[in-house]
Amino acid sequence: MSYRYMRMLLFFDLPTETVKQRRDYRLFRKGLINDGFYMLQESVYCKMVINRSNVDLTKERVKRQCPIDGNIMWLCITEKQFASIELLCGEINSKVIANDEKLIIL
Secondary structure (H helix, E strand, O other), X not given: OOOOOEEEEEEEEOOOOOHHHHHHXXXXXXXXXXXXXXXXXXXXXXXXXXXXXXXXXXXXXHHHOOOOOOEEEEEEEEHHHHHOOOOOOOXXXXXXXXXXXXXXXX
């Protein structure tokens, strides 16, 4: 596995008290999924990116769809750092792609 790839981890805490806030939450989450993010945990999403310029493009797309309320943060780490994550409790989700074996670069 090549370690030039990076992972973008997106953490968010959005209010869902009103109808508008719940709608904004759904649209934001759907936008993340359409952009290639997958859910690691509730309100924690991850995306594999090829290089730093891809990080910047994704960052701009996410900024455009951010709701006004709530907190949204992210962290970019290398694939090697991501591979060192240890599961302390629970089960490993085998549906989640944890490596770049199936990544096709066009």
